Amino acid sequence: MHTVPSICAYCGVGCGVGLRVEGGRVIGVEPQAGHPVSQGQLCAKGWSNAYAVDPVGRITTPLVREHGELRPAGWDEALTRVAEALRTSLETYGPLGVGVISCARASNEDNYAAQKFARAVLGTHNIDHCARICHSPSVAGLSRTLGSGAMTNSIADLDEAELILVIGADVTENHAMIGARMLRAQARGARLVVIDPRKTRLARLADMHLQLRLGSNIALLNGLVQIILDNGWENRAFLAKRCEDIEPLSRHLAGITPEQTSRETGVPVEQLIKLARLYSQSKAAFIAYGMGITQFQSGTNNVIAVSNLALVCGQVGRPGTGINPLRGQNNVQGACDMGCLPDVFPGYQKVADASVRAKFADAWGCAMPETPGMTSLGMTKAAAAGQFGCLMILGEDPVQTDPDRNQVAHALAQLDCLVVIEMHLTETAKLADVILPAASFAEKDGTFSNCERRVQRIRRALPPPGQARCDWQILGELARRLGHTGFEWQSAEAVFDEMASLSPIFSAMSYAALDTHHGLQWPCDAEHPQGSPILHQHSFPLGRARLLPVSCVAPAECPDADYPFWFTTHRLHFHYGCGSMTRKSPLLERETPAGLLFIHPADAVRLGLAQHQRVRVSSRRGELITRLELSDDLAPGTLAMPYHFREAPCNLLTNDAQDPITRMPELKACAVALEAVDEQAKEEGAHARRP
Amino acid sequence: MIDSTPRPMILEDAYADGEDARHFQLRLVDPQATDLAAQPGQFFMLAVPGHGEAPFTYVRAPDAEGRFSALVRRTGQLTEALFELQIGSVLGYRGPLGRGWPHDLTGRHVLVIAGGCGLAPLAGLIDAARDNAARLQVIYGARHPGAQVLARERARWRLDLDYLETCDVASPGERSGSPVAHLDELLGQNIPDAVLCCGPEPLMLASAEHCLKRGVPAVHIWLSLERRMHCGAGLCGHCHIGASYACVDGPTYNYEQYLALTRAAGLYSTAQAIRHC
Amino acid sequence: MLAAHKLDSPERLRAHLAQGREVQEMRADGQGGWHWQNLAAGDGLPFEPPPRPPLTSAKPLFFAEREALFRFDGGTFYGCLPEIEPKVLFGVSACDLRALAYQDQFFAQDEHYQRRRRQTLLVGYDCGHSCAGGFCTAVGGSPLVNQTQADLILRRNGHGGWTLLVASQAGAEAIAALALPQAPEDWTAERDADLAQVRAEQGAQAEITAGIAAIQAASVEPERWEALGLRCLGCSGCTSVCPTCSCYAPLEQREEGGALLHERVWDSCLYTGFQKEASSHNPAATAGQRVQRFWYHKFGTAFAERFGAYGCVGCGRCDVVCPGSIGAHGVMTRISRP
Incomplete structure (x- = not known):
């Protein structure tokens, strides 16, 4: 019996776990005592990590489709088939007809390899992952207002907040260790306010719950800002020093009354005024939000409205404050950081920037495409239209988790070849032409990045079952078959070091430094060798932050006589x-x-x-x-x-x-x-x- | 030491016996003396390989050849799998387990109250008591006529027992409502020496309270409680009722024991809990 | 005690006991945690007990968190019993030994547990100070190892050295060849002083005492339990780390080769599904009912009488792992308030 320290493979909180290994398998899990995020606790999913990696029921050999059925195959046969499919698709459809959907559950090393494979081997920016359906509006919205889309502060800032405002996030259920920390903060005296159409557990325990009408986020947030401005509760010093002109926003909001906001949101006027006062007057107010903000057709504008509220009150850039999107998956932050997005290379270096393209072309020894890439939904739509040849999906299950699943399944069926790298036979894997068996997080070294930008080490506790391999190894072997060099890494650490050398925000990170510090938060460079727990303390990536006027739009489909x-x-x-x-x-x-x-x-x-x-x-x-x-x-x-x-x-x-x-x-x-x-x-x- | 390894038994026959219910005829491959001593109200763990084990009561206890029967209602994935099995399949058996109905019914006036599938654990007792009890009265309630189980046994009892049936939703002209509503009529001025009750928990508790009011002492009112069970040895913890484990101390408890257990433990009902949620 | 010896070094004792036995000791992992682990042959690292009991107690070394009960090959069921080599647990604290004694009673008829237990020599360790969060003295326990619950007892003496107390015949036989000298007579007085010291450090723990009284009187109202239940995330942390918790669930698996394996795995009575029946009837449908029953199991009179001790040894692990802050102190404080 021995215990291997690692990071939980479930949500984006990034809790420390110890994998208890006996007789060649992980038989149990315990919390890592003294972990900076989880502080020696875990949620129900965390405690059950051992079952998720159990070899029983795993895919342990490559599978290829023959006469409509999947059958076991050797690596050589399977990879040859994938390489041929990719070659044929590139000839038939060009680089825009192939792509990779990477995985927010895989390691940074796997994700780095996936985007490098797409860009260097396939010559396409058709690389994406599921952040599309959780927090792409956070990235887009906060990039527009601040210039960076991640959590501005750290989970530990909850300990210093005077007010914690949770919007559209069921924190005790989905980010339980953050929820637990919020409750401890409340017990030591912080006020806890929840805005949610559902009476969640946290809403029941909170000091105040604003049960707004579904889809009325912007009306509520605009109303709060207007109450603050009307009463002169805004942080004028901050606005003057750190933000662009507030005039367009104040003009946009002028005339909105608390009564009108109340009518539009269903929230009583007293609650609106009370929250506006609390949030604006608190010494430190921490906003956490989730998919109740992002998963709307107005998702990006919802995020902008959140950002407006925080900026107007100057609740950014200090301990205990911030605009903090709670990310869904263990490594959705990392998959974005690694550049598994069609418009950015690792470290958010823009594809549109010719000098960035030149830098990667130089480093990887091949030309970088100029044509922008497609999102995962773009790729499935292209597939449905018969314009896509071969799609590789790493550990995601869009058939189950994407909207309108019949459309997704239909689109995948139109591909010439669907390749899935997976641990289990998911609904998506069942449609694949080739399935390649993947190692679980307990079977590999690497790193995950949690939602507060903390890059943390995962450690190999046991070998993968059967013939399963790490994604970066599979992609490396495939690259070799397609005649590309630059994928000959001997260890996960070598992949990480290559990534860090090309990404300024990770430049001071190494496995050794991560081990010593219980992980490090980016940006971590010569200027911040200990990482950056709080962003935007002195300036924003945009220089001054922007206050952008946004208006509430009703959801695209509202109840009517037929669908009440x-x-x-x-x-x-x-x-x-x-x-x-x-x-x-x-x-x-x-x-x-x-x-x-x-x-x-x-x-x-x-x-x-x-x-x-x-x-x-x-x-x-x-x-x-x-x-x-x-x-x-x-x-x-x-x-x-x-x-x-x-x-x-x-x-x-x-x-x-x-x-x-x-x-x-x-x-x-x-x-x-x-x-x-x-x-x-x-x-x-x-x-x-x-x- | 506890043996948690099942012994093999063969699925010999099965027939539909009520809504979503089947009556299984089973045979132990190697019956032992303990099997032949199984008492009405005791239970056994039935293993469907690959799907787990679940507790069922004997309708007919094992005979010298190891043949016995059990009524099973389809409620979950184990019973779903059991219903799909071929005749001749090998199943697992551990038993007899738990405590059955009280033995000393000879010469007594016995009232049996059953609801739904709760008739199954009482079937063996009814057949025994018809011979030795001074007076045996049975009332059986079900949601509707289609939901009634043990059709063959009931046909027999109807002929020569003081036996009543009632349904929540009855056919026109038939008796309707909960069995509790008919107790006074059934008993008249008499007070039974023993009340044996099995069915949904609310029905058992209502019956017990009613009989208590009618003057039956709590120690003479017996309930057979349903609990989730896995080990059958008082270890896995699932079947707890206060400080007691139904798989070894029960599933049959007299009402006084039941009240003492729940009171001492400060247990409160889900209905009480929901009021405070 | 059968005897009291002066011991020059616990490492020499450990090396001696390692002859013919596997040794398990608590070791730090460098990331802030301590774990029971097998020592390699010839391990000579200094014996350093952790500042507080490790999150995972010695429980899984006897009641495995996952183990096979039987196998079915299509025609026959085969029992699976573990083959256990002799081992020694070196440096177990009094609270964990007390929990083990509780489990020994509970699993008296469980062959899987008892096979491991019979092969294990227990070397206890007296605590000279209270660990942070410990409250052993408030629940009828002690920082000093009970002599009926270990084979040997190690303690630091007042002279900067070590005393070894022999608590069982098996313990005496295990060290006979070492021919250790007699300890000075003052060890009993030193033990009394340690107990007094830990009592003083732990204080009155009035909320624990009052909470136990409230549970035994069944005087806590449902609404109070339901309010606590709202804070229970059903994570299973408390039941996993509690050294006396013993519930388990079945797990059916198909092995490679087609045989079916029936395992048992640790379960938690705080899960909604713990008592839920196939019909979906659930006698403990609300979190408050489940939290209530957990604490009744630890402190209820009927259980205390059956085992001669509370099901809580005062180790404080539940306080540490509970995300809802409703470990022992959290609960007892809330239920003992007027």
Whole structure:
């Protein structure tokens, strides 16, 4: 029995775990005592990491499709087939007809290798990952207002905040160790305020809960800013010194009354005024927000509205303050940092910048394409239109987790070749032409970056099962077969060192330095060798921050006579993503409620529906059958469903109306209808309205 | 030491016996003396290989050849898998486990109250008590006629027992409502010496309270409690009722024990809890 | 005690006990944690007990967090019992030994547990100071190893050296060949002084005492438990680190080669699904009900009578791992308030 320190493979909090290894397998997990983020605690998912990496049920050999069926194959056969498919697609469609969707769950080293493979080997910027459907609006919005899209402060800043404002984030369930720290902060005297259409656990425990109407974020945030300006509660010194002219924003908001805001949001006037006063007058106020801000067609503008509130009050750039997007996956920050986005190289160096392209061309020994790349939704749309040949997907399951899953499955079916690098046979993997077996986080060395920009070491606790390999090794071997050099790394550390040498914000990082400091937060360079817990202390990347006027737009689809209910999606504490890891734990799987559609008891009474009643939910895009779970977490008139379960895939219902800037789909709001069905009706009733 | 390894048994036959329920005929490959001594109300752990183990009561206890029967309702993935199995399949068995109904019913006036599938643990007892009890009365409640189980046994009892049926949703002209609503009519002026009750927990508690009011002492009212069970040895912890484990101390408790356990433990019901959520 | 010896070095004792035995000791991992781990042959690092009990107690060394119970090959069921070599646990604190004694009773009929237990020599370690967060003296325990709960007891003496107390026949036999000298007579007085010192450091712990009384009187209202339940994330941390928690769940796996394996894995009574039946009826449907039952299990009179001790040894691990701040002190404070 021995214990290997590592980082939890679930959410973006980045908690320290010890993997307890016995008899050649990880049999248990314990929290890393004294870890700066998790402080010796874990959530239910964290404690169950061992099941997720269990060799039972894993894909352990390459699989290739033959006569419509997947069969085991050797590495040589599988990689030859992938290399040929890529070559053919490049000839047929050109570099825009191939691409890679990388993985927010894989290591930085894997992600670095993925974008290098796309750019250097395939000659395309068609590289993306799932940040598209969680926090691309954060990156876009905060880039516009501040110049950088990450959490401005650290999780530890919660300990210094006087007010903690949580917007559209179910923190105790989805970022539990941050939620726990918020509750400890509250116990030592900080005020805790939650803005959420759902009465979450944190909302129930908070000092104040503003239960706003679904999709009215901007109306609420604009209203708060206007109350602050009206009362002269803004931070004039900060505005004068750190921001561009506030005039356009104040003109835009002029005339909005608290009563009007209250009507638009459903939040009482007293709560609006109280929060405006608290937030503006606190010595240090920390904003945390989640997908209740980003997953709207107005996602980018929602983020800008959050940013406006913080800037007007000067709650940025000091300990205990900040604008802090809570990221979903263990390494979604890292996948962005590594340049698994169509418009940036590692370290957010812009593809549009010719000198940056020249630098990477020089370092990698091949020309860098100028043509901009496509997002993952762009790639699937191109595939649906028959303009895409070969797509490689690393450890993501867009069929399950993207909006309007029938469209996604249809698009993937149009590809000449779909290659999936995976641990488990996910819904997406089932459609693949070639599946390559991936090592889990417990089976490799590397780094993950948590949501506060902290790059942390993961350590190999045991060898991968069967023939599974690290993604960077698979991509390196594939590059070699396609005649490219520069992928001959002998260790994960060598990949990291190459990345750090090309990315100024990581230039002072090394595995040795990460080991010593329990991880380091970027930017970490000659000027900040100990990393940067707080950003923007003296200036913004843009110089002065921008206050951009934004207006509330209703969700693209609102309830009407045919589809009378609001419908929103959320996550459960015990599950994660498509469930491919959490559902391997017999204990977490047992937590799955029999009912998966949450409904307010008053709505249930009105419709004569009972707890666990079988129902059909339908939207303009599809329908499914599930069971009801009565819960007063929601306001009457709104239904909610978690997205983890293949048996009741809620993304058959959701809307793919998109944020015009980031193409973020509006997963948080659409309209549905509800009816009781016979007990005998099975889940297989799920289907789409169009093929 | 506890042996947690099942012994093999063969699925010999099964027939539909009520809504979503099947009556399984099983045979132990190597019956032992302890199996033949199984008492009504005791249970066994049935293993469906690959799907786990779950507790079921004997409808008919094992005979010298090891043949016995059990009623199973389809409620989860284990029973789902069991319903799909071919005749002749090998299953696992551990038993008999737990405590059954009280033995000393000879010469007594016995009232049996059953609800839904709760009739199954009482079937063996009814057949034994019809021979030795001074008076045996049975009332069986179900949601609707289609939900009634043990059709063959009930047909037999209907002929020669003081036996009543009631349904929440009854056919026209038939008896309807909860069994509790018919107790006074059934008992008249008499007070039974023993009340044996099995069914949904709210029904058992309502029946117990009613009989208590009618003057039956709590120690003479017996309930068979359903709990999630895995080990059958009082170790895995799932079947707790206060400080007691139903798999070894139960599943049969008299009402006095039940009240003492829950009171001492300060347990409160989910209904009470939800009021405070 | 059977005997008291003067000991020149615990490392020499450890090396002696290592003959024919696997040695397990708590070691630091360099990232702030301590863990029980097997020592390599010839390991001569100094014996340094951690400043507080390691997060994971000695529990998994006996009640494994995951182990096979039986295998099915399609026709027959085969029991799986672990083959255990003799081992010694070197330097177990009094609280963890007390928990082990509790588990010894609970798992008396469990062959998997007892096979490991029978092969293990326990070397206890007397604490001279209270660890941060420890409250052993408030729950009927002591920082001093109970002589019925270990084979040998190590303690630092007042002269900068070590005393070795022999608590069992197995302990006496294990050290016979060392021919250790007799200890000076003052060891009993030194133990009394250590106990007094730890008592003083831990203080009255009035909330613990009052909380126990409230649980035993069943006087805590449902709303108070439900308020605590709102803070329970169902993470399973408390039950994992609690040295007396013992619940487990089955896990069915298909092995390579097709045989079916039935394992048991640690479970937690704080999970919603712990008591949920296939019909979806759940006798403990709310978090408050589950939190209530957890603490009744630790302090309820019926359990205390059955085991002759509380199910809480005062190690304070639950306070450390609970994200909702409802470990022992968090709960007892809240339920003992008027």
